[in-house]
Amino acid sequence: MNKILNFSHIFITDIGSTTTKGLLLKKIGNEWTFFHQADASTTVEKPYEDVNVGILNVAKKLEKLSGISIYEDGYFTIPYLTTSSAAGGLQILVMGLTKQDTAKNAELTALGAGGVILRTIAINDGLRDIEKINVINNLDPDMVLLAGGYNNNTSFSNILSLANILSISDIKSRFEQEEKIPLVYCGNSSAGNYIKSFLKSNLEVFITENVRPSLKVFNFVPAKQKINEIFKNDVMKRAPGFKILSEKVSSPVAVTPTAVEKMIEIYSKDNNENIMVVDMGGATTDIYTYIKGKYNRTVAANIGLSFSLGNIFATILESKSLEFVMKYIPKGISADFVKNYIYNKTVNPSYLPITKAEKIIEKVIAALGINLAVKQHLETNFNNIKSDFLPQKNPIKTILKSFFKDIKDPTYKENIYKFYDNDNFCYSDIDQIIGSGGAISFADNKYEQIQLLIEGFMPTGITKISIDSPFKISHMGLFSYFDKDNALKMFKEDCVKDLALVVAPSGKIKSDKTAVTYINMDTKEKISLQGGSVTYIEKGGNFIVKSASNLRIDKNKTEAEIHTELPIVFDLRGREDYFNNIPLEMTDCEVFTNSLNEIETKIQKSASSFQTGKFNFERKLPHKGIIQVKKYDKIEV
Numbered sequence: 001m002n003k004i005l006n007f008s009h010i011f012i013t014d015i016g017s018t019t020t021k022g023l024l025l026k027k028i029g030n031e032w033t034f035f036h037q038a039d040a041s042t043t044v045e046k047p048y049e050d051v052n053v054g055i056l057n058v059a060k061k062l063e064k065l066s067g068i069s070i071y072e073d074g075y076f077t078i079p080y081l082t083t084s085s086a087a088g089g090l091q092i093l094v095m096g097l098t099k100q101d102t103a104k105n106a107e108l109t110a111l112g113a114g115g116v117i118l119r120t121i122a123i124n125d126g127l128r129d130i131e132k133i134n135v136i137n138n139l140d141p142d143m144v145l146l147a148g149g150y151n152n153n154t155s156f157s158n159i160l161s162l163a164n165i166l167s168i169s170d171i172k173s174r175f176e177q178e179e180k181i182p183l184v185y186c187g188n189s190s191a192g193n194y195i196k197s198f199l200k201s202n203l204e205v206f207i208t209e210n211v212r213p214s215l216k217v218f219n220f221v222p223a224k225q226k227i228n229e230i231f232k233n234d235v236m237k238r239a240p241g242f243k244i245l246s247e248k249v250s251s252p253v254a255v256t257p258t259a260v261e262k263m264i265e266i267y268s269k270d271n272n273e274n275i276m277v278v279d280m281g282g283a284t285t286d287i288y289t290y291i292k293g294k295y296n297r298t299v300a301a302n303i304g305l306s307f308s309l310g311n312i313f314a315t316i317l318e319s320k321s322l323e324f325v326m327k328y329i330p331k332g333i334s335a336d337f338v339k340n341y342i343y344n345k346t347v348n349p350s351y352l353p354i355t356k357a358e359k360i361i362e363k364v365i366a367a368l369g370i371n372l373a374v375k376q377h378l379e380t381n382f383n384n385i386k387s388d389f390l391p392q393k394n395p396i397k398t399i400l401k402s403f404f405k406d407i408k409d410p411t412y413k414e415n416i417y418k419f420y421d422n423d424n425f426c427y428s429d430i431d432q433i434i435g436s437g438g439a440i441s442f443a444d445n446k447y448e449q450i451q452l453l454i455e456g457f458m459p460t461g462i463t464k465i466s467i468d469s470p471f472k473i474s475h476m477g478l479f480s481y482f483d484k485d486n487a488l489k490m491f492k493e494d495c496v497k498d499l500a501l502v503v504a505p506s507g508k509i510k511s512d513k514t515a516v517t518y519i520n521m522d523t524k525e526k527i528s529l530q531g532g533s534v535t536y537i538e539k540g541g542n543f544i545v546k547s548a549s550n551l552r553i554d555k556n557k558t559e560a561e562i563h564t565e566l567p568i569v570f571d572l573r574g575r576e577d578y579f580n581n582i583p584l585e586m587t588d589c590e591v592f593t594n595s596l597n598e599i600e601t602k603i604q605k606s607a608s609s610f611q612t613g614k615f616n617f618e619r620k621l622p623h624k625g626i627i628q629v630k631k632y633d634k635i636e637v
Helices: 002-006 050-068 103-111 127-139 156-168 187-198 223-240 242-248 256-269 308-318 322-326 334-347 356-381 393-404 447-458 473-479 482-494
Strands: 009-015 019-027 031-041 082-086 091-096 114-121 143-146 181-185 203-207 274-278 286-292 294-301 415-419 424-426 432-436 461-468 494-505 514-520 525-532 534-536 541-547 559-564 568-571
Touching: 009 256, 009 473, 009 534, 019 050, 019 473, 031 050, 031 482, 050 242, 082 242, 082 256, 082 286, 082 473, 091 103, 091 156, 103 114, 103 223, 103 294, 103 356, 114 127, 114 143, 114 294, 143 156, 143 223, 143 482, 181 223, 187 203, 203 223, 223 242, 223 256, 256 274, 256 286, 256 294, 256 334, 256 473, 256 482, 274 356, 286 356, 294 356, 308 322, 322 334, 334 356, 356 447, 415 447, 432 447, 447 461, 447 494, 447 568, 473 482, 473 534, 482 494, 482 525, 494 559
Parallel strands: 009 082, 091 114, 091 143, 143 181, 181 203, 274 432, 432 461, 494 568
Antiparallel strands: 009 019, 019 031, 274 286, 286 294, 415 424, 461 494, 514 525, 514 541, 534 568, 541 559
16 A cells, blocks of 8 residues: 555546546655546446546546656556446345335435435335336346345245246346346345245345344344445446456555545544535435444435436425425526426436526526435434334324414424434534535535525534535545545645535524624624524624524524634524525525526527437347237237
8 A cells, every 4th residue: 555655646536427537646745735637428338338448538638737647558657546436326126015114114225325226116016017027127227125024024925026026037237237136135034045045046145134123123234234345346346347447456446435435534533523415416416424423325316417407306396386496596587497498408418507597597406406315315314214004193292282382392402313323413413514516516606606505405503514626525535545644634625615604593583583693702793683584794703693592503502602714604594394485595695696687598499319210129028928919910909
């Protein structure tokens, strides 16, 4: 390892699903610094199907920028390190007994392990067995996750019926078609050996602990660990060109989430803070958290700003309404304009917004998408999971609680999120939020970045808002294995840019009452802020901040001191159940409102031209059977 640090330059890449991001480090004395960076398209898909093509494209760009030789005669001339999310991440087929119970638990396990769920198959999903087989045959997953049944239950015919469907299907890997796909079984432990013997001929079966060993016990960690282990040691190596790549790197290829976790851990411990990180891409959005020394990550599939923009919009329309979306859009942009732009973007996903109206629409959808991803992350990793089969709350207590809701309660309450080891935290425990991805990094100005992250995360208490504009967190996480101090220094100085401090008290805020009073410690000026208002102080300062007695300014406190040169945003719109549902765009805070002189779009209004000609398509039956018709037989329609 130390030999790598003897060189004057190091080449590091992160191989993402669509982009390979490269970084060239330069050594000056005993310190390392960012020298140049360049990106190129990842080339694991057709027509290249070789990850090395994209890597060499990045290397050539960096050679041109720096004048440094990186690759000659088939070999790297300087140390080369890389992380990878293996061609679009880990794509998982999830299977469980019922949609509401074990299949749901398996989904949470897959998401918690950073997987992208291709499809969930359950006994009660409404599909006939022949339809289930057909779905499976058309998926080409990287892995299958199978769960079902409590431990010590000697009746496991249902889980074997799912295994039987897998045994009949013609399931194949998306890369190496002849290789067996790994299957992780995390159901009734009594059925483990039966599953393994039943499926060993067409799947590589791994047995781990049950994710739901009993009615009230959840056990996700062992299955998550097994998924990550297989991802690193098996699945990632199957991507086109990775065998050749593994022979050229100076250290084994690292999994991107592992490198990110490492950097977040180092950064969080150094600051002694709890942090959340978002990376919004074109198709997916990753949420990372490091809270009380515990790391978690989820991938929100189909939440992104190119291929998945329409999916975010459709999800919001299904759960909320078009009117809800339009509240975030400035006056002057019509609902038809918004819908038309999103529909046209759906068929032209590579289009980047040009006009101000287009950028505003994408910013709004990005914020709503981040909000969806954050909720999924909190639900997946922290909330108590309640099956439909568990006893429900006493309805009489619920009615009485609702009836006496407005009676003053001297005890302050904030939503509590529980870890699976029974430790817990509140949202106000989050000290810093770091945003990354094109939608955030390439916003027109810092005000839009602050607005996007506030609306997306809805931070509570006193929270620092930052961005990692080059998104080199994985590069620095990997480099930290060789030089932790310099990796941390570069991450702080060259990656993380602090934007603002957000003060958002929690509790029942009333618009006609004073919610917060702050005293300028330098001028002794005292200012009272009404509930529902949003106030922006550009140059920060030294303040004593006090909340109304029924509110909490931060971490269950009614008073706090703030000393910062960062801008301060007092967001008094309320949080959780008491949020007033007024977007920043509709408040009186001018830095977050937009005025439009001209509303136009440059997006292509139709898909690319269709390819014409003769094509041959092959269709197969889900399984071998008897064809009972002859050529030219007539059918009734």
